[in-house]
Amino acid sequence: MKNAVAFPHLLRARILSDLPAEDKADFLNRCEARTCEFPEVLLEQDVVPPGLFLVAHGRVDVVLTGERGEQTLLAHIGPGETVGEIECISRETCIAWCRTQPLTTLLFCPTAVVYEFLRTPVFIRNVASVFRSRMAHDNAVKALDQHGSLEQRLFLRLLTMCDGRDRVRANQAELAEILGCSRQSVNKALGRLRSEGIIDVSKGQVVILDPDPSLDELGAGSRDAALLKRG
Known part of the structure; x- marks a missing residue:
């Protein structure tokens, strides 16, 4: 054939x-x-x-x-x-x-x-x-690496790493090493993305539920909280 x-x-x-x-x-x-x-x-x-x-x-x-x-x-x-x-x-x-x-x-x-x-x-x-x-x-990756929120950087990396089923097989420690930040910071960012319905997290993997969210909205909650804290 x-x-x-x-x-x-x-x-x-x-x-x-x-x-x-x-x-x-x-x-x-x-x-x-x-x-x-x-x-x-x-x-x-x-x-x-x-x-x-x-x-x-x-x-x-x-x-x-x-x-x-x-x-x-x-x-x-x-x-x-x-x-x-x-x-x-x-x-x-x-x-x-x-x-x-x-x-x-x-x-x-x-x-x-x-x-x-x-x-x-x-x-x-x-x-x-x-x-x-x-x-x-x-x-886009370079711009977010320099100017984006942790949530934006994390989500873009997850998109790059995901397989054909929208799954990323990586733990928090591996993601923290890729992003150059602490594991605790990655855990918080994953939690915020999960609360917004963008991802789901289970042991050893992340599932992308929304592959095309507004990047401007990612991390907006954490930025607003930081501003309120400084105010």
């Missing part, structure tokens, strides 16, 4: 937006379908990739390894999203590792095929659009 028939939802992938229907099908059909039953490294940090991967089902984790071996989870990539497109086009090394979660299905598109589609201006625009959306997300 051809990929365009087996994975019809990928015809709506962002990287294929506004292409003629026959070109969308051609792109998918020229990819190699792969199913990873167990976690598997797709792209290695500091290694030039052989092409891009389009996620059909499951999830890919993007993890950065620092100079001292510390690992930072940068993003989760889900169905319809791609990894490796910028590096394979630029023929430069990957800036992070990309690892699959169990039972993840992907379509692998070799660099040579990607270059063929780059002859189409719309495809170039789509690649740029994907890259821009990632820059916008990174900028």
